[in-house]
Amino acid sequence: MALTLTCPICGKRNGYEFRFGGEDKGPRPPEEGLTPGAWCDYVHMNNCTAGVQKEWWFHRDGCGSWFTTWRDTTRNLEAEPPEANK
């Protein structure tokens, strides 16, 4: 795997050490008034951006922390966040 990721605690490390945690979708919605459809969308639907997206990664073989980072899905490389998000 050519991917490397920058863990906020351990620094730039081999992609093998991490587990993918999906796109960044924001916190769990409150249960009150939640429709089944909205819940299902939160759990299962993804944007599948072709380009740079924010996502969660877990440093499984390292410090054991979850963090977000930006990745270019078309090149499978960590990337700078787009201007709008800086």
Next chain:
Amino acid sequence: MNRLNQLPTLRIDPAVNHSLTYRGRTYQGVAGDTVATALFANGVRIFGRSLKYHRPRGLYSLDGECSNTCMEVDGIPNVRAENTLLENGMTVKEQNVKGSAERDWLGFMDKLDWMMPAGFYYKIMHKPAAIWPMAMKQIRKAAGLGIISADHKMKGRYDEQFLKAEVTVIGGGAAGMAAALAAAQSGRRVILLESRPHLGGCFDYRVSTTSDGTPLHERARQLAEKVKQTTNIRLFEHTSMVGAYNNNLITAFQVGKADDGFTECYIEIRSDSVVVATGCIERPLLFDNNERPGVMQVGCAHRLARTYGLLPGNAAVFSVGHNPGLEAAVDLFDLGLKINCVADIREDGQDPALLLALTERKIPVLKGWVATKAHGSKMVQKATLCTIDGMVKRQFSCDLLVASAGLTPVSGPFILAQAIMGYDDHTGYFLPDQLPEKMFPAGRITGINDPDAIETSGRLAGLEAASAAGADLWTKVAETRNALAAMPGPERGCKLVIAPVKGRKSFICFDEDATVKSVKQAIDQGFDVPELVKRFAGVGLGPGQGGIPGHNLPLFVAKYTASKETPKPTTVRPPLVPAFIATYAGYNHHMFKRTPIHHSQKADGGIFRNIGVWQRARYFTADVDCKEEILNVRNNVGMLDASTLGKFRIHGPDALKALQRVYVSDMGKAGKDRIKYSAMCNDDGCVIDDGVVVKRGENDYYFTTSTGRAGQTAEWIRYHTRYDNWDFHLVNLTDAMGVINLSGPNARKVLTKVVDIDLSNEAFPFSGYREFYIQDTIFTRALRLGFVGELSYELHVPSSYMQAVWDLLTEAGKAFGIRNFGVEAQNVLRMEKGHIILGQESEQRTNLLDVGLGFLWDRSKTVARTVGAVALRQAANDTGRLTLVGIRMEDDARPARDGSLIVDNKVRGYVATMRRSFTSGEAVGMALVESQLAGAGTRLEIFEDECNGVRIYARVVPMPFYDPEGERMKS
């Protein structure tokens, strides 16, 4: 054959003999020989037969770019004999022959080429369809490379290394060595990869000189010596680069030497920057019978003589298109080769010094001439030369035809790194339009051929790469760039695409027996770009990938289609050169964990199974039903090593919030001195884990998970709290603590002997939690659980004390009939009690309610946003889900196998666990069935694997099957 024993360029040691067996005879080679050169030294000229036409094939490039010398070596097929160093005692066989390579009964196939036009296997033999399987069988028999037996066991040790470098240099020729040295001088960590067994590249075997008069072979050895003395260059010889990925990840494999600890070693390098100094191979010359044994490339002929001391023939004709070809002719003449003629495709532009040298040696030179045909049925006997316009022809007798259209860069690393390739009109090379990030070319790959320029370009690339990797060398870079600009630049390349022939027997790809004619056929049928021709006519699909046709195919397609577009080479893919799967596999990883008392379990006769990441004792007797182990727990007392249980501490101000998030129950009710049983679900409400939680103090909890979930639990809890910024700490104690499950009616009597607290049922009741010291020393957490349905103590002690506690209990229990029980006995014991094991009584889609654990779920704690709660609320109203029920066979002597299907006219569920209970004598178990079938007394039809249509039957019965009131475990 007599060797030229005294050359300074030799890479063999003529004093050390190695023998090999070929066709039942023993041949002698010497140390440093490859399998191919050793055979060549013994007069072998035909190494095998070609894929389709069974044409004889011999030495051609000496670097393994084609399958010509693929042979079976020591039982391994498709070994490239010219890349494999000879070892004493090797056994070698030829491939794809009926008879022998010399006399192949299928040689007549060569005359049947008209039956096999491009893509014939896609178009012929489809009708009638019935003959296709038979025809395919025959074709497979006649065509192909080596044969591997189905039960082949790969010998050898395969290692792997994962390295980090600041600069990686691919190619250990003069440019590569200069680059490595330049980068290393700045203190960078450098890795240098060389595919041949020795450094030197194209300098290694040449006697021409640098500007200061040093012969190139000597210069190569000087540089190699420097490289080896430089401590921050890590050198890998006999190491082929096979992959380049983005982020400059380079993969390669190294072939081990006799004293290495490995046969082959997979190498993966993360490099800040990369120098590509892979140099050039030769562009094959296209003419009739251009692959007849006796036809070889310039480098092959030159290296045979200079590196291995073997004159490649007696009388030679050269048909070349570049100066190294003329240089080789001069040098080989001086070594004793008779040269009848040198034809140079170029009308002008030759190096005058070389022309003069040829004249001095009275070698006739024909400018603007090219070979059009090699004659001779098995070996070259004669060559036809012709002017490039095809007008004038002459024939020369010869047994060696050295043929090459020019040079072609080894651009594989660039293509693998996804560079867009362009065509350079001056050199005729395919080179990247834009270089990949932090990748620098050096040496002949850039088109230069002047020895000083080669070294300087290497130095430049090394400095650039070091700078890209953080060194501040930009002034030096600029100086070196200027120095290089003052040296001879790229040379004009020979543009001839094909000799003036029709091409029926002009092979553009040797591996797949693809001729110029078949390429024309493919184009005529509309497959008119190289990538399509490649697939339809099979050009470059063989083991050598683009080695032989890579350059010629796009040129020929452009010429034949009269395309005005820039020709585009086909894509090569990793592995760039053939590699063993064994090399990629590396070690046989049998990785597992052992419990702290593994060895004593083993000494007690434990039979181990890999369960998840652990090795666990499954049985302690040969009786797989474990009758004695089970009954001993029911009647006396047993001990189980349950150290594999997941064990965690969670503490901090927000620890309870985190527990509320992942456990379905209201964890606020977890109390001191009492254990709370609960379960975790995923966001679909499917149950993934169960365990117990104890509150040990304010904001401090201890909990267990199932064996299989221990590895993921920390990740799971942190994932589901990742947005909350809660303040808690999670400690995985799984490996730090061992667990002994002491179970049976005598358990209390045994434990009383080793501890001095009150263990009476009133003082330490069922579901209780106590902490105490065994022998005043060993801190113990004791949980009164009832998983197996008897009076039980689960003792959690530090791993380092596990053996001591185990031994104490064994000693204390002697009077009460204590003995081991294993995982299988536990499985039956708990099944009789109707206690579930997740993963056994559940699968991916099983939710908390299906397995009857709905009572654990606290619907009121919506604020906690418990994982799975939303889905459970919806699933609560679902009909048609599976439900866990107890079942009993109609025939108690015939329990159904675990996993058997419950059917009527379709699948309605399955048996989760079933055993014949020794306690009751009944065949009972648990099954997941559709809820309509869950009513007590329902008759279930069971389909077992290999039942031959005979169904067996069970009925739904109430659970548990043993001690329904739980009096025994609560006693």
